[in-house]
Amino acid sequence: MSSTAGQVIRCKAAVAWEAGKPLVMEEVEVAPPQKMEVRIKILFTSLCRTDVYFWEAKGQNPVFPRILGHEAGGIVESVGEGVTDLEPGDHVLPVFTGECKECAHCKSKESNMCNLLRINTDRGVMINDEKSRFSINGKPIFHFVGTSTFSEYTVVHVGCVVKINPLAPLDKVCILSCGISTGLGATLNVAKPTKGSSVAVFGLGAVGLAAAEGARMAGASRIIGVDFNSSKFELAKKFGVTEFVNPQEHSKPVQEVIAEMTDGGVDRSVECTGNVNAMISAFECVHDGWGVAVLVGVPHKDAVFKTHPVNFLNERTLKGTFFGNYKPRSDLPSVVEKYMNKEIELEKFITHEVPFAEINKAFDYMLKGEGLRCIIRMDA
Helix, strand or coil, X not given: CCCCCCCCEEEEEEEECCCCCCCEEEEEEEXXXXXXXXXXXXXXXXXXXXXXXXXXXXXXXXXXXXXXXXXXXXXXEEECCXXXXXXXXXXXXXXXXXXXXXXXXXXXXXXXXXXXXXXXXXXCCCCCCCCCCEEECCEEEECCCCCCCCECEEEEEHHHEEECCCCCCHHHHHHHHCHHHHHHXXXXXXXXXXXXXXXXXXXXXXXXXXXXXXXXXXXXXEEEEECCCHHHHHHHHHHCCCEEECHHHCCCCHHHHHHHHXXXXXCEEEECCCCHHHHHHXXXXXXXXXXXXXXXCCCCCCCCCCCCCHHHHCCCEXXXXXXXXXXXXXXXXXXXXXXXXXXXXCHHHEEEEEEHHHHHHHHHHHHCCXXXXXXXXCCC
């Protein structure tokens, strides 16, 4: 056992005290892990758009003060009671959604939506005792999606901790714990394009480019990128995108433009924007008879999806996905191995790197739309 096991650890954390205000570097106290919990020393974390949404808290319940962060890689420092499949020193990825391995969803081959550990953005405490493991001078600091990786140490439920190959570089594979796996899995696990097929990807952010990467890995011959920002098109070529459509440059609906380009529609489409109009376009641009559209983006709570029922009767299929249909503990280790075997190139997703003390720069890059993923080095 580590020398700190069972003790409170004092460390640095970037605390969001209120919505939209820069994170503040604070010394926090991190309590030992309780039953079925793991305390992790975070080595690398990255910023995802979801962190920014909940930091801005414009459309969500504001839960502050809070430690954000959910894409990360680290090493197990200590484990709580009942944890048998992890031990100090293991290299791990904490994940915002879990796999208890006991519920109906975990036992199903078709679902990854664990009853116990599926994402809960409003919960700021641990499931075991409904208390936070973080505090400053006795005042609790709330958790975020069960991970809170913007801290040198964090406590996570064992079902949300993925043990990976210790040879995998954590500063690269840490980005697999959210957005990249979501896009990749949406294509490989849900859309399932065949070799030589055509795929349209709506939204060319990190998740959309990961979806395009999945289409490239599957052997799609045409990968059509759709985005309002034409400056993204050049970068997208590195991820296999072969053609580009900016809907603003056409007078007719983009689904009609794509149908004309592809003799009736693409074989598969993946929507990664969360905009309900893009979702409708993604569905209506697939070919009748066999076309499959997959929705990845999270829509506004009041959004309504409208399309004519004949689009379904003409044998188009609409699917949704959560975290690319990956079961975190069962499936992510194999995704890490795809990187180790050079099947996936993660480096091209990583466009910036900052030391932990400059974490607010990562927010600036994302708010300006610069780059894809910014790695935050905890030891720098």
